């Protein structure tokens with residue numbers, strides 16, 4: 446089955462494309478624009494179609510099965526999103542077109558900003574950032590610009606709980622901030638005493654994921670936010686976990702000053718495999734002027750039966766552009782479609798079902814897999830992937846064995862504060878049958894861990910490739926021709 450991947454498919458002289466006969470006079474291309482030695486493969490059309498179809502079948506995706514990858518919100522991406530994104534009026538425009546010719550696209554951007562403002566409880570939104578991490582970077586730059594605008598330049602410290610996503614300290618450090626890690630308390634909340642000790646006049650802000658990466662809503666959220674505010678700091682919300690809150694709680698109302706949304710998580714635009722993300726940022730009123738631009742706005746009000754005129758404007762004290770052109774427009778169309786298809790009632794149901802599904806799984810699994818923070822969870826939860834009576838078995842073995850049962854593994858070894866973490870996020874788009882089948886697989890694996898641990902250690906057994914040295918495979922990636930068998934941990938994949 447994997448044989449064709451292992452050999453070079455190119456054959457000299459083979460062609461998959463022919464140019465039409467020219468209908469203009471032929472002319473020589475200037476020599477400096479041409480090359481003779483372009484190393485392109487030579488393939489027929491059917492070779493190419495089969496190659497990419499085969500590759501796509503080696504991939505696991507949300508369209509082929511359950512994908513409970515905690516923190517990533519791998520929900521189903523409704524097909525209607527694709528239909529609207531492919532409408533010619535959206536798909537065939539150019540970012541340099543005059544604004545009068547793209548009024549529909551600007552209207553959509555404007556309305557998406559308004560919807561995100563409403564959903565998050567914020568006064569302004571920029572659609573520019575290309576991903577969640579990019580939104581974080583944008584947010585920290587806004588925090589810095591805000592303090593500097595008041596002549597307060599000694600605020601260089603950003604507090605980040607130890608349950609944070611790795612992007613939080615990374616983006617804060619990239620912005621030139623000093624990162625201070627806050628411990629969590631025994632119930633998985635921010636440790637209030639540790640927080641209070643850091644709330645001084647060097648505090649620029651706190652970056653907080655709520656619900657946090659344990660899937661828990663901080664029980665002292667108001668105290669946490671008040672503590673930072675009373676020290677003069679700002680509170681940044683990592684909104685990657687908005688799938689638990691839609692229509693139920695608005696971060697802006699809770700006191701967050703800034704938040705990024707992951708359109709590619711909460712709002713169902715495709716991700717995984719490195720597709721374009723989108724990480725709009727919402728801010729409270731005192732930060733609207735600092736947003737990166739351009740921002741879609743009404744530049745002339747409706748008049749005499751003429752619709753309003755939309756344009757792109759730069760906020761007064763903007764930190765500048767953070768993205769070329771206007772952000773990932775195709776994602777805006779998909780997220781806008783998703784929000785409008787659900788409406789406010791529907792979005793609330795999304796979160797209610799996401800939370801219900803996670804609690805259902807947690808309840809069914811927690812007698813078999815240790816649940817270190819045993820509280821009602823939000824949209825995800827974290828188990829320990831280890832058993833006292835099967836000491837050789839690790840979270841990684843459980844994750845690999847799940848692949849034999851046709852499930853994508855949960856996130857593992859994150860968050861770092863749980864040993865052998867298995868972080869499970871089912872999302873709202875899965876049926877009870879799918880959830881039950883997943884539980885059954887995990888219960889069987891727990892049994893196998895005692896009765897046949899070797900089965901787990903050597904898993905996966907049913908996938909196109911067996912267990913790989915993941916670090917080596919990531920660091921010495923070979924994408925073009927063949928698979929470097931030296932990634933292999935077992936020798937099955939060289940067969």
Ligand SMILES: *Cc1c(COP(=O)(O)O)cnc(C)c1O
Pocket residue numbers: 516517576577578579610612613654658683685686707722724
């Ligand atoms: C996914 C995620 C991020 C980063 O978002 P990207 O879009 O992948 O850059 C940040 N924080 C949390 C909690 C996340 O789940």
